[in-house]
Amino acid sequence: AEARYGAANPQSKARAQAASQVMPGGNTRTVLHYTPFPLAWSGGKGNRLTDLDGHEYLDFLGEYTAGLYGHSDPVIQGAISKALSDGIVLGGPNRYEAQLAEAICQRIPSIELVRFCNSGTEANLFAIQTARIMTGRDKIMVFEFAYHGGVFYFGSHGNPLNLPLNWVKGRYNETDYTQGLIAEHGAELAAVLVEPMQGSAGCLPADPAFLRMLREECTKRGIVLIFDEVMTSRLSPGGCQALVGIKPDMTTLGKYLGGGLSFGAFGGRRNLMERFDPYRSDSIGHAGTFNNNVCSMAGGVAGLTQVFTPAEAVRLNALGDEMRNRLNKVARRHEAPLQITGVGSLMNLHFVKGPVRTPADAHPSDPATENRMGELLKLFHLDMIAAGIYLARRGFVALSLPMREPDVARFEAALDEFLATRGALVR
Numbered sequence: 001a002e003a004r005y006g007a008a009n010p011q012s013k014a015r016a017q018a019a020s021q022v023m024p025g026g027n028t029r030t031v032l033h034y035t036p037f038p039l040a041w042s043g044g045k046g047n048r049l050t051d052l053d054g055h056e057y058l059d060f061l062g063e064y065t066a067g068l069y070g071h072s073d074p075v076i077q078g079a080i081s082k083a084l085s086d087g088i089v090l091g092g093p094n095r096y097e098a099q100l101a102e103a104i105c106q107r108i109p110s111i112e113l114v115r116f117c118n119s120g121t122e123a124n125l126f127a128i129q130t131a132r133i134m135t136g137r138d139k140i141m142v143f144e145f146a147y148h149g150g151v152f153y154f155g156s157h158g159n160p161l162n163l164p165l166n167w168v169k170g171r172y173n174e175t176d177y178t179q180g181l182i183a184e185h186g187a188e189l190a191a192v193l194v195e196p197m198q199g200s201a202g203c204l205p206a207d208p209a210f211l212r213m214l215r216e217e218c219t220k221r222g223i224v225l226i227f228d229e230v231m232t233s234r235l236s237p238g239g240c241q242a243l244v245g246i247k248p249d250m251t252t253l254g255k256y257l258g259g260g261l262s263f264g265a266f267g268g269r270r271n272l273m274e275r276f277d278p279y280r281s282d283s284i285g286h287a288g289t290f291n292n293n294v295c296s297m298a299g300g301v302a303g304l305t306q307v308f309t310p311a312e313a314v315r316l317n318a319l320g321d322e323m324r325n326r327l328n329k330v331a332r333r334h335e336a337p338l339q340i341t342g343v344g345s346l347m348n349l350h351f352v353k354g355p356v357r358t359p360a361d362a363h364p365s366d367p368a369t370e371n372r373m374g375e376l377l378k379l380f381h382l383d384m385i386a387a388g389i390y391l392a393r394r395g396f397v398a399l400s401l402p403m404r405e406p407d408v409a410r411f412e413a414a415l416d417e418f419l420a421t422r423g424a425l426v427r
């Protein structure tokens, strides 16, 4: 598979080799690297991508959820072009930022006040600092295998560049263990930072009882409950929190909400966020040159109010639910040790016998098993690429708004073919 891939993609290979001269491994964003070298893109239209060698792919990566709108939505392009032609680095408030804030507060009622920044990483940074200031406490609970940004990574691999904050690591969906840990550290905890569906850890839906426990413990102990909805805010018209029916104290956002441009936001309860009010004598400062950058704000307003309407959110997530069911049926028909987890338009394939409920289920710690899973994911990824379907090496899929049933059927057929031809290896 690897030799075939190398032969089919000479331009991407040449680009990777040239890039290695000036960037370590030819890379400036670790998640976009895979072996033997990543495809490089010349452009995209709708849900199609074209690579440097001229091949076309159906884009099931969706830029790790930031590509919700697809690559050429006319409403978004129009809004950004208009903003561009009106002038983009104005050095003052612009007409779009309050519109975007209003649209976000309307869609996610637990966000009474919101502020913008440039990435999901920054959003989490500011939310954590808000919680620390407002509680006068230091410790932050996060969860094993969680990813909250480039300086907030709690998986088992690599050498994370995490900020030296005072972390306590709970276990996702392990309610009793985590409750015990909160009881132990409760008086020192400023915040619990959690995704209502763990995304990078493998699209693992939260057990409702687990989230309810977190909500109750945080309320009881004066801990700020922060939902990281950077990935999950697309899962219903009101975010994943509306789906699970639990209100966090603060929420962090990012990805598609800037219309496809750099974006982050943090917000929540008025009595926490109003401390940023510059008219107050005790106000907290929050700076960032591009916090209200015109293009992200304009693209964000157009996207949220005209393109990703509540009806479209419902449609896309229903399509995702249908796709996950169909893929799991294909896996069962082949009796393959393959589970597809997720919620709505986000999903992840796991080559394990299952069930997959916790990060430990999805990431076996035994090195031989882990190695085998890695090899299968690689083979699957390269076979899917050969079939014209692009997704993440780790088996992650994010649907974009241009997706329709025939696209899902193409993915389903390609998985069926993979399991038919590679079945012996998979089992």
Ligand code: PMP
Binding pocket: 064, 118, 119, 120, 121, 122, 124, 147, 148, 149, 150, 195, 199, 200, 228, 229, 230, 231, 254, 255, 263, 264
């Ligand atoms: N939180 C979550 C849950 C994420 O998935 C990501 C990005 N994958 C981030 C935070 C960081 O966002 P950004 O890449 O915009 O810094």
